[in-house]
Amino acid sequence: MRExxxxxxxxxxxxxxxxxxxxxxxxxxVLDNLxxxxxxxxxxxINPKASSVHSIKAYPSVLDVPDDVDMAIIVVPAAHVLRVVxxxxxxxxxxxxxxxxxxxxxxxxxxxxxxxxxxxLKSYDMTMIGPNCxxxxxxxxxxxxxxxxxxxxxxxxxxxxxxxSGALGVAILEHARNVAVGMSKFASLGNAxxxxxxxxxxxxxxxxxxxxxxxxxxxxxxxxxxxxxxxxVTRKKxxxxxxxxxxxxxxxxxxxxxxxxxxxDVGAQALFxxxxxxxxxSIQELFDIxxxxxxxxxxxxxxxxxVTNAGGPGIMATDALVSYGMEMARLSPKTxxxxxxxxxxxxxxxxxxxxxxxxxxxxxxxxxxxxxxxxNVDALVVITVPPIVTDDVEIARAIWxxxxxxxxxxLSSFVSRAKESPAFMExxxxxxxxxxxxxxxxxxxxxxxxxxxxxxxxxGEFRVFDxxxxxxxxxxxxxxxxxxxxxxxxxxxxxxxxxxxxxVATRMAQDLEGALAHAEEIGxxxxxxxxxxxxxxxxxxxxxxxxxxxxxxxREHFAKITKRLSSKGFEAEEFMxxxxxxxxxxxxxGVSLDPKFGPMIVFGLGGIYVEFLKDVVFRLTPMxxxxxxxxxxxxxxxxxxxxxxxxPPSDVASLAEYLQRLSxxxxxxxxxxxxxxxxxxxxxxxxxxxxxxxxxxxxxPEDASRSSA
Ligand code: COA
Numbered sequence: 001m002r003e004x005x006x007x008x009x010x011x012x013x014x015x016x017x018x019x020x021x022x023x024x025x026x027x028x029x030v031l032d033n034l035x036x037x038x039x040x041x042x043x044x045x046i047n048p049k050a051s052s053v054h055s056i057k058a059y060p061s062v063l064d065v066p067d068d069v070d071m072a073i074i075v076v077p078a079a080h081v082l083r084v085v086x087x088x089x090x091x092x093x094x095x096x097x098x099x100x101x102x103x104x105x106x107x108x109x110x111x112x113x114x115x116x117x118x119x120x121l122k123s124y125d126m127t128m129i130g131p132n133c134x135x136x137x138x139x140x141x142x143x144x145x146x147x148x149x150x151x152x153x154x155x156x157x158x159x160x161x162x163x164x165s166g167a168l169g170v171a172i173l174e175h176a177r178n179v180a181v182g183m184s185k186f187a188s189l190g191n192a193x194x195x196x197x198x199x200x201x202x203x204x205x206x207x208x209x210x211x212x213x214x215x216x217x218x219x220x221x222x223x224x225x226x227x228x229x230x231x232x233v234t235r236k237k238x239x240x241x242x243x244x245x246x247x248x249x250x251x252x253x254x255x256x257x258x259x260x261x262x263x264x265d266v267g268a269q270a271l272f273x274x275x276x277x278x279x280x281x282s283i284q285e286l287f288d289i290x291x292x293x294x295x296x297x298x299x300x301x302x303x304x305x306x307v308t309n310a311g312g313p314g315i316m317a318t319d320a321l322v323s324y325g326m327e328m329a330r331l332s333p334k335t336x337x338x339x340x341x342x343x344x345x346x347x348x349x350x351x352x353x354x355x356x357x358x359x360x361x362x363x364x365x366x367x368x369x370x371x372x373x374x375x376n377v378d379a380l381v382v383i384t385v386p387p388i389v390t391d392d393v394e395i396a397r398a399i400w401x402x403x404x405x406x407x408x409x410x411l412s413s414f415v416s417r418a419k420e421s422p423a424f425m426e427x428x429x430x431x432x433x434x435x436x437x438x439x440x441x442x443x444x445x446x447x448x449x450x451x452x453x454x455x456x457x458x459x460g461e462f463r464v465f466d467x468x469x470x471x472x473x474x475x476x477x478x479x480x481x482x483x484x485x486x487x488x489x490x491x492x493x494x495x496x497x498x499x500x501x502x503x504v505a506t507r508m509a510q511d512l513e514g515a516l517a518h519a520e521e522i523g524x525x526x527x528x529x530x531x532x533x534x535x536x537x538x539x540x541x542x543x544x545x546x547x548x549x550x551x552x553x554x555r556e557h558f559a560k561i562t563k564r565l566s567s568k569g570f571e572a573e574e575f576m577x578x579x580x581x582x583x584x585x586x587x588x589x590g591v592s593l594d595p596k597f598g599p600m601i602v603f604g605l606g607g608i609y610v611e612f613l614k615d616v617v618f619r620l621t622p623m624x625x626x627x628x629x630x631x632x633x634x635x636x637x638x639x640x641x642x643x644x645x646x647x648p649p650s651d652v653a654s655l656a657e658y659l660q661r662l663s664x665x666x667x668x669x670x671x672x673x674x675x676x677x678x679x680x681x682x683x684x685x686x687x688x689x690x691x692x693x694x695x696x697x698x699x700x701p702e703d704a705s706r707s708s709a
């Protein structure tokens with residue numbers, strides 16, 4: 001059975017509604033592209049004012065077409081779109097690509113038109129890409145459809161490209177052609193009123209012609225659904241994304257540490273990390289990486305050998321590789337001895353292997369084969385600066401000939417050689433990615449190694465812990481009933497306890513006698529904190545005393561705190577007596593709500609410098625056990641948790657479990673806006689963690705009703 005997107009990507013007949021008789025119109029470009037790219041099905045131009053368009057019989061309306069029409073490309077002015085779509089519905093057209101602009105992107109009137117368009121689609125059960133898009137492409141031999149108005153025809157290949165920006169789409173198609181990157185499918189999403197990027201990614205997952213997916217994203221329609229889908233798809237096909245628009249307008253003013261540390265891009269960053277999507281920083285990089293993935297096998301590891309005919313670029317490549325986390329392969333003594341016997345005396349037989357300026361194809365072959373045979377080498381970067389004596393096409397030929405015999409990735413850089421140069425064509429024509437500069441090759445190789453490691457990692461599971469959800473519910477609804485959004489410290493501790501957190505022993509006392517009794521029970525040293533509804537930052541008010549070791553010290557601090565508060569016009573309502581926890585390392589764990597991405601868990605090494613150092617990592621909920629471990633390993637100061645200078649390692653497994661418990665808590669209660677556990681002490685391996693100080697803020701009731709909708 002045909003899927004709904006088949007009618008868009010593989011239609012048997014297409015009506016171009018609004019096909020103009022004039023040249024140089026968007027519609028004439030679309031029609032022209034369909035014809036010149038060799039669409040295998042039937043094409044019907046629709047134009048009420050013409051009996052033929054570009055020598056093809058035209059019809060006044062889609063209703064007049066004598067045959068079935070699978071798909072209509074709509075290129076009429078915005079005011080006519082609804083009527084045309086209605087006619088398509090009546091005709092039984094299944095798929096629409098609406099290129100016309102003038103919908104929600106232009107304000108209220110356009111939004112209303114878009115709403116009506118959506119309603120029409122639903123009533124006729126049609127599938128639509130757009131509006132305000134630049135069309136779709138399917139290069140498959142059975143279809144050969146270019147329904148865009150791009151002046152550059154695509155090359156056939158195994159990369160699918162999805163773009164949220166139509167205008168950029170044209171540039172992308174042009175760039176792809178220039179660097180000889182071939183496409184299986186292309187889609188410009190436009191306003192994505194019906195078909196979303198997520199739906200197309202799922203379609204591409206099943207598409208045998210597509211080996212990898214490139215995305216240009218400006219904003220996520222449904223980020224959580226994207227994560228769910230991408231987690232699955234990236235296990236089969238790499239996804240490489242370029243995400244622009246790093247600022248999220250309307251960011252909530254953050255109240256806690258965790259919120260304050262969430263920069264504008266952390267949501268997207270977390271999302272990509274969690275679902276194995278590789279991120280490119282520019283269009284150039286997107287294609288650089290895409291080219292490597294589309295043509296070369298993945299490296300088994302990170303050890304790279306370089307073969308070059310000049311020292312400088314070899315060093316540049318080394319620097320770039322190392323900075324991207326690759327390693328310089330240590331060539332085996334056998335390889336070195338072999339090279340010494342074969343290469344001129346001036347050559348370097350160490351990695352980078354420098355063949356010197358007069359190297360010809362034969363010399364490249366010797367070095368490449370030796371490096372590829374070496375079991376210490378996972379990948380090869382071959383560099384050529386324009387040779388003085390020999391022809392670089394000969395070198396290019398030598399490179400692809402050797403490459404055919406090995407299944408290790410080979411990336412080349414013919415430094416400064418223009419894309420159209422014969423050497424470049426010789427290489428790309430034989431499946432060897434060729435880059436203008438070695439750094440680009442290094443970056444692309446590193447992306448491949450990262451993806452390979454991602455595939456090797458376990459997928460991870462969403463663990464569900466046995467928690468006291470009812471207790472948590474009771475706490476939260478009591479706070480809501482009192483019209484508060486901020487939980488008292490004790491309430492936060494109880495909430496965390498309900499989700500299995502180990503918290504410092506805490507008792508509430510009404511007076512000094514009570515405090516003394518509690519301290520005795522808990523055991524010294526203790527901490528004493530005065531509680532008053534208007535005092536949020538207790539330390540600033542001098543309402544906290546730490547490390548109290550004796551009853552006398554407790555009496556003394558009790559008196560001091562009471563005096564300090566009364567001098568500021570406050571009288572403590574209660575006193576909190578807490579175990580004064582010591583030992584372990586201070587971490588910070590929390591929740592921060594991103595307006596676009598929803599709840600994010602944060603983890604980092606804590607202490608007073610946390611906001612300054614910002615050594616924290618964010619992840620979206622829900623989180624798998626693998627996400628949690630990766631998250632901990634990703635903080636820069638992770639070695640501190642592993643134990644430095646003879647220190648015992650910390651209980652990282654316990655930290656990982658608590659991250660998942662926190663994730664479960666916010667998934668259960670969407671009204672939790674921020675949680676800030678700081679410090680969260682982690683003890684030696686096997687000894688767990690403990691909450692020392694924590695605060696929780698609920699979303700405002702309006703936010704809560706929105707998020708549960
Ligand atoms: N059914 C069929 N054809 C119709 C029609 C209808 N209901 N109403 C008008 N037409 C015909 C016109 O007669 C005309 O043909 P002609 O030139 O032979 O007379 C043709 O459709 C085009 O109409 P025209 O008024 O010339 O429009 P246009 O070509 O100047 O602009 C769009 C049409 C869709 C390109 C324009 O409205 C638009 O939206 N441009 C922006 C597109 C864009 O940027 N999209 C996003 C890309 S990322």
